Structure formats: structure tokens, C-alpha cells
Amino acid sequence: MNIHEYQGKELLRTNGVPVLEGVHCKTVDEALAAYDKLNSKVVAVKSQIHAGGRGKGNLYSPESGDLVMEGGVKIAFSRDEVKTYSENILGNILVTIQTGESGKLVRNLYIESGCDIAHEYYLALLVDREKKSVMIMASTEGGMDIEEVAHNTPELIHRISVDPNSGLMGFQSRDLGMALGMSGKSLKSFMKMLAKMYNMFVSNDCTMVEINPLVKTGDDDIVALDSKVSFDENAEFRHNNWDEMRDLSEEEEVEIRAKESGLSYVKLDGNIGCLVNGAGLAMATMDVIKLYGGEPANFLDVGGGANEEQVKTAFSIILEDPNVKGILVNIFGGIMRCDIIARGVIAATEALSLDVPLVVRLAGTNVDEGKAILAESTLNIHPADDLAEGAQKIVSLIGGGV
Amino acid sequence: MAIWIEEDAKVLVQGITGKQGMFHADKMVEYGTQIVGGCTPGKGGQTVELQGKPFPVWNSMTEAIMETDADATVIYVPPPFAAEAIMEAADAFDSVKGEGVIVCITEGIPTLDMVKAVAYVYNRPGVRLIGPNCPGIITPGESGGAKIGIMPGHIHAKGRIGIVSKSGTLTYEAVAQTMSIGEGQSTCVGIGGDPVNGTGFIECLAAFEADSQTEAIVMIGEIGGNAEEEAAAWAAENVTKPIVGFVAGATAPPGKRMGHAGAIISGGKGTAEEKFAAFEAAGIACAKDPSELGSVLLESLKKAGLR
Numbered sequence: 001m002n003i004h005e006y007q008g009k010e011l012l013r014t015n016g017v018p019v020l021e022g023v024h025c026k027t028v029d030e031a032l033a034a035y036d037k038l039n040s041k042v043v044a045v046k047s048q049i050h051a052g053g054r055g056k057g058n059l060y061s062p063e064s065g066d067l068v069m070e071g072g073v074k075i076a077f078s079r080d081e082v083k084t085y086s087e088n089i090l091g092n093i094l095v096t097i098q099t100g101e102s103g104k105l106v107r108n109l110y111i112e113s114g115c116d117i118a119h120e121y122y123l124a125l126l127v128d129r130e131k132k133s134v135m136i137m138a139s140t141e142g143g144m145d146i147e148e149v150a151h152n153t154p155e156l157i158h159r160i161s162v163d164p165n166s167g168l169m170g171f172q173s174r175d176l177g178m179a180l181g182m183s184g185k186s187l188k189s190f191m192k193m194l195a196k197m198y199n200m201f202v203s204n205d206c207t208m209v210e211i212n213p214l215v216k217t218g219d220d221d222i223v224a225l226d227s228k229v230s231f232d233e234n235a236e237f238r239h240n241n242w243d244e245m246r247d248l249s250e251e252e253e254v255e256i257r258a259k260e261s262g263l264s265y266v267k268l269d270g271n272i273g274c275l276v277n278g279a280g281l282a283m284a285t286m287d288v289i290k291l292y293g294g295e296p297a298n299f300l301d302v303g304g305g306a307n308e309e310q311v312k313t314a315f316s317i318i319l320e321d322p323n324v325k326g327i328l329v330n331i332f333g334g335i336m337r338c339d340i341i342a343r344g345v346i347a348a349t350e351a352l353s354l355d356v357p358l359v360v361r362l363a364g365t366n367v368d369e370g371k372a373i374l375a376e377s378t379l380n381i382h383p384a385d386d387l388a389e390g391a392q393k394i395v396s397l398i399g400g401g402v
Numbered sequence: 403m404a405i406w407i408e409e410d411a412k413v414l415v416q417g418i419t420g421k422q423g424m425f426h427a428d429k430m431v432e433y434g435t436q437i438v439g440g441c442t443p444g445k446g447g448q449t450v451e452l453q454g455k456p457f458p459v460w461n462s463m464t465e466a467i468m469e470t471d472a473d474a475t476v477i478y479v480p481p482p483f484a485a486e487a488i489m490e491a492a493d494a495f496d497s498v499k500g501e502g503v504i505v506c507i508t509e510g511i512p513t514l515d516m517v518k519a520v521a522y523v524y525n526r527p528g529v530r531l532i533g534p535n536c537p538g539i540i541t542p543g544e545s546g547g548a549k550i551g552i553m554p555g556h557i558h559a560k561g562r563i564g565i566v567s568k569s570g571t572l573t574y575e576a577v578a579q580t581m582s583i584g585e586g587q588s589t590c591v592g593i594g595g596d597p598v599n600g601t602g603f604i605e606c607l608a609a610f611e612a613d614s615q616t617e618a619i620v621m622i623g624e625i626g627g628n629a630e631e632e633a634a635a636w637a638a639e640n641v642t643k644p645i646v647g648f649v650a651g652a653t654a655p656p657g658k659r660m661g662h663a664g665a666i667i668s669g670g671k672g673t674a675e676e677k678f679a680a681f682e683a684a685g686i687a688c689a690k691d692p693s694e695l696g697s698v699l700l701e702s703l704k705k706a707g708l709r
Contacts, residue, residue, distance in 0.1 A: 098657075127513050129597045129627040129664065132520045147669050164514075164521045205512055234663065235512035237482055264661040268653070279595060279661025280569020280624050281692075283650035287674070288691045290653045299654070301661040304552065304570070332571045332578075334537070334554040364574060365554050387575070388693035 008227030015200035022112035031086040034111040042114030045085040047072035057096030120213035142213030168198040185220040205235035270295025273318035294395040311344030326398040338370025357397035361390035405609040409543035415440035423478035433555035434546015438470040463494035474503040484508040485515035501528035516598040531600025536592035537570035561586020564610035567622035579696035588616040595662025603633035625651030631680040638684035644702040
């Protein structure tokens with residue numbers, strides 16, 4: 001789960017990590033009031049969306065599609081500039097390197113005081129899958145695309161791994177700060193800040209905290225100028241405040257609905273819908289559809305113990321996508337019995353008066369009963385014995401690829 | 403021989419009084435697994451009926467292992483308490499007998515809980531953790547065998563193919579593929595689809611290489627992380643037995659989690675393309691379609707003079 005920069009900053013602030021003063025706004029009037037309140041000669045006017053690359057992104061009008069302004073993060077030197085920038089950002093579509101071509105509608109702004117920047121660094125805390133621990137990654141090359149830095153000058157990226165038993169040790173923060181060329185006051189502030197950020201990471205079940213840039217001010221203070229924070233959804237049960245931080249408008253509505261029904265759904269651009277049990281098999285089903293010349297319309301995992309109702313919901317979610325021209329059901333019954341799935345498929349196709357070709361491949365527990373149920377039905381269901389046959393059948397039934 | 407779990411392994415069930423735990427414990431007994439009881443704190447002294455027979459429940463894992471001399475435990479405890487269940491089992495196996503296998507089926511454990519639990523297990527070198535978020539491990543026997551997890555037992559047969567996979571149903575698919583060419587399995591291990599887990603691919607490959615019953619290996623990966631790449635590089639240097647591979651997620655879009663918490667391409671890394679390339683570079687015979695695993699395996703066996 002991702003949150004906005006302004007929410008991340010609030011989290012950093014309450015955890016004792018230095019951030020600049022700022023105000024979250026939803027209207028131009030609020031932005032102007034924020035400017036008056038901050039009383040700073042310079043302010044940053046920042047678009048708030050769940051995607052990176054905002055500074056280098058462009059804003060477009062949702063009606064005409066015309067370019068409104070270049071740059072989703074602006075430095076304003078006057079009240080008038082705050083007004084212009086806010087007007088150009090709010091209600092328009094921000095397209096960045098991470099949003100894809102369709103971009104994202106900007107509904108939120110963050111107005112933040114300016115500061116005197118002596119140096120920009122990159123800092124990130126994340127879970128390192130290989131070392132199975134929290135990794136802290138930092139670089140002197142702040143404000144840049146870190147993947148580019150990693151590719152071109154890997155020696156400029158410094159990493160430390162935190163032992164979960166001891167937590168972040170002082171010597172580790174010191175080593176990292178010194179590797180970034182810090183000393184004296186700035187090194188001290190960096191170490192203090194990092195200890196607080198690590199505690200925040202752990203106590204809030206973060207999967208990532210990325211600060212790009214982290215800056216050293218003219219007074220040798222260390223300040224988080226940006227924030228990108230993600231939480232581990234598995235830990236939602238112990239964080240009551242996540243619900244109110246969640247911006248549902250930034251997430252795919254249909255994916256949320258699927259999740260509420262115990263389904264895992266991701267929409268794709270193709271025209272063959274798939275309904276599969278198990279995440280690995282669901283991915284493999286998409287891959288095989290593509291291998292035989294089709295394009296999958298979605299990823300959908302009904303899980304290990306789906307019932308008739310869930311199968312029906314899964315079908316209706318797949319069919320919401322107007323691109324879907326055919327459906328491939330691929331079930332390897334373990335706990336899930338093929339006869340139950342077969343009944344679910346029949347009930348769903350009848351209830352939804354399915355009018356696109358349907359191929360059903362069943363294997364595993366009670367497969368013969370399942371197949372018999374499908375064969376007895378008068379519905380137009382095409383059986384398949386294995387995944388390859390299923391994929392080939394559905395591709396040919398819809399008349400080839402996209 | 404098989405790996406880690408012998409056909410007659412004695413197995414405990416943590417969370418045996420819960421709905422999931424009881425359902426699967428019953429299926430395991432039905433398959434022939436030697437279940438010796440279970441553990442649910444606060445319900446010690448009770449019994450649970452599985453396949454018409456009573457099985458004892460203990461309050462703690464230490465007590466359960468001391469009473470039964472169990473070799474392994476399988477965890478069906480809800481996500482908020484699962485990491486603690488892993489650590490309790492690790493501590494008990496380590497202090498009572500210095501070794502043991504922990505299989506954690508639970509899906510949805512917080513990642514930072516697993517970071518802690520994995521470090522805890524690593525500090526107890528005789529203890530092995532498989533999972534979480536996995537189907538478990540099965541060593542099929544002549545009749546019955548040791549099924550520790552949620553996989554459908556009846557699709558397996560004893561044989562010489564070792565299977566290791568991140569995914570549950572895709573493992574079943576691989577099992578069915580070996581059966582389709584008349585081959586059974588030595589041991590099948592589901593290592594799970596979470597970003598932070600216990601046993602990895604390399605440990606499985608090393609164990610299969612050392613196991614006299616295993617003559618060929620099927621390895622199934624999926625997008626996310628670089629465990630497949632590391633395993634392939636390691637296998638190129640250390641594994642002499644034929645390996646057949648598949649990677650799921652070639653069509654997955656970047657930045658989207660595909661069901662499993664760990665199945666995500668981030669920053670352009672962890673793609674199926676890279677993993678297939680690493681497999682091929684290591685001499686692993688790849689199937690581009692899981693329905694071809696059988697025929698690719700058959701070819702590899704023939705090439706190695708095993709058919």
C-alpha cells in the first residue's frame with residue numbers, strides 16, 4: 001500500500017525525522033492560505049500522486065488533452081506563482097515516467113517551505129529479499145533517478161544490512177554517513193535521523209521508505225525533502241490508521257473489489273480473460289495464452305478454496321472488461337474439488353448469460369466428476385485436457401490474437 | 403532416501419484445533435503421514451479426532467517434541483501469530499533434539515515478522531524452515547508416505563524426480579507432468595511465494611544433488627527477486643543431475659504484484675526473461691509452457707542415459 005508524500009512527511013515528522021514545514025491542500029484557495037501561513041520567501045508547489053518522476057512529468061487537461069504545464073513540482077517565488085501553479089496542477093492529468101501514458105488525475109497538493117540546499121543525497125530503506133533483512137541504501141547522487149545511478153556508477157551507491165536481532169547499530173550509520181562524505185555536525189544529524197527512520201520503518205511495517213533527495217542545508221542540518229513510503233499490506237491488521245491514509249482514488253477500483261471477495265485480480269490489455277487457482281499457475285496461464293498467439297486480459301487467482309459464489313464474482317469481474325472476447329478457466333484441484341468448480345462455472349455462466357466462448361481445463365481432485373458435469377450441461381463449454389490445449393482452443397475460438 | 407523428510411517422518415501440527423489445521427491434518431493422516439499430535443496453546447490435554455482416531459494436543463512445542471520425538475511440524479496458524487509459531491518450533495526443536503523441520507503453510511505473514519523469524523531459525527543451525535505461503539513438502543512412499551502440507555496426495559507416486567517450486571498449483575502441474583511420462587517423485591518442496599522465506603532454491607538443489615534417490619530435478623520459479631538467477635549460477639557449478647526449469651510471469655506487467663507477495667517486477671528487475679536466460683546459461687532445459695515439462699524432462703533423461 002502506497003501513501004502520498006504529504007502523508008509520508010507527516011509520518012516522518014511524528015517519528016522525529018526532520019522535514020520542512022508544509023500544508024496539504026485540495027483547492028487553490030487552500031494553497032494560497034498555506035502560502036500565507038508558511039511565510040516562506042520560496043515555496044515548493046508539489047503534485048501529490050502515487051507515482052514517481054513528478055518533477056519531470058507534464059500536466060495535461062483532462063477535457064482537451066492539451067499540455068497545461070511542464071513539471072509537476074514547481075518552485076514559487078510569489079503568491080501569484082502559487083496561484084498559477086496550483087491552478088495548473090489541480091484537476092489536471094499528470095503524466096510521468098511511472099504513470100504510463102494515461103497519467104493520473106491530481107486531486108491533492110502539498111505546499112512546502114523552501115530551504116537552503118548545500119547537497120542532495122539519496123536514501124532508501126527497504127526489505128532485502130536476498131539477505132532477508134532491512135537494507136539501507138544511500139548515495140551522494142541525490143535528486144537523480146537511482147536506477148540510472150546504479151547502472152552507470154554503482155560505486156556511488158552504499159548499502160548496509162541491518163541485523164534484525166540487534167537493530168541498526170551506531171557504527172553502521174556512522175560508516176554510511178562517512179561514505180557519503182559527511183563529518184562533524186552533518187554526520188551527527190544524519191546518524192540521529194537514520195536511527196529514527198529505521199525505528200519508523202519497523203514500527204510501521206514499511207516495505208519501503210525512499211527519500212530522494214535527502215538534503216544537507218547550509219547550516220549542516222539533514223532534512224528529508226521528499227518521501228515515498230509503502231506499507232506491507234500483510235500487516236494491516238495491526239495498523240488501524242492505514243484505512244484513513246489509504247487514497248482509494250489512486251488504486252484500481254476493480255482490484256479492490258476483487259480483493260474484498262478473496263480474489264486476486266490484475267487487469268491487463270489483452271482480450272482473453274483467465275480464471276485460475278494459484279498465483280503461479282495464473283501467471284503461467286497468461287504466459288501460455290501469449291505463447292499460442294493470444295493476449296491475456298487479466299491475472300485472476302481464485303485462491304485455494306474458492307466456492308461457487310467466488311467463481312461467480314470472478315466471472316462477473318472478468319466480464320466487466322469490454323475487451324474480453326473469450327475466457328479460459330484453468331483449475332488444478334488440490335483442496336478445491338473439480339466437481340465443485342464445474343458446478344460453479346455452470347451456475348455463473350447461466351446467471352450471467354455468458355455470451356463469449358468459454359474453455360475449461362480441469363485437473364486434479366475429482367477431475368472425472370468435474371468433466372462429466374461439464375459434458376452433461378447444455379451450455380457451450382469447450383473442455384481441454386491440459387493448459388496448452390486450453391490456450392490453443394480459446395485463441396482459435398476468438399479468431400486468433402488481438 | 404529422500405530429502406529432509408523420510409516417508410515415515412513423525413509430524414506435529416501447530417494449530418491442529420483450528421478449522422484449517424484440523425482439515426489438513428485429517429487429509430495428511432488419510433494419505434499415510436505419521437501425524438503424532440498437535441499443539442494449540444491453552445488446549446493441551448485435549449484430543450483431536452482424525453480419520454476416526456484420537457490424536458493428542460499439547461500446550462507447547464517443547465512438550466510436544468519431548469513426548470513424541472517428532473521430526474517435523476507443520477504450521478496452520480493465522481498470520482498474526484504464525485511467525486511466533488515458527489520461532490516457538492525452532493526453539494523447541496533446537497533445545498530438545500538439536501534438529502527439526504518446520505513447514506509453514508500460512509499465507510499473509512507480515513514481511514518484517516518473517517525477517518525476525520528467519521534470523522531466529524538461522525541461529526539454530528539444525529532447524530530448517532520451509533515456507534511460508536507454500537504448499538509444503540511431500541515424500542511419496544510405496545504406499546502412503548509423508549505429506550506435510552496442503553497438496554493433493556493422490557497425484558503423487560514414489561520415484562526419482564525432485565521438484566522445487568515457489569508456487570503451489572504449478573508444483574501440482576509439474577507433478578502431473580512427471581507422471582505423464584511415467585516418472586514419480588523423490589521429494590517435492592514448495593518454498594513459497596513470499597519475499598522473505600526460509601529454505602531457498604540452492605539448498606533444495608544441493609540436497610537433491612546429494613540424495614541418492616533423486617536422479618533429475620524440476621525447478622519452477624516465478625518473477626520477482628533474483629533467487630532463480632543465483633540458483634542457476636550455483637547449479638552450473640555444483641549440480642551434475644539434469645535440471646528442467648520453468649518460470650511463471652513472462653506476461654506480467656512491471657510494478658504489479660501478481661497474487662504472491664513476492665511476485666513483482668520492480669525497477670525492471672526480476673523478470674521472467676532474465677530468469678529464463680539465467681536458466682539457459684546454466685544448462686537448465688527450459689519449458690516455455692508447463693504442459694511441456696514432461697516432454698522436456700523426458701528428453702533430458704534420455705540425454706543423460708536415464709531412459
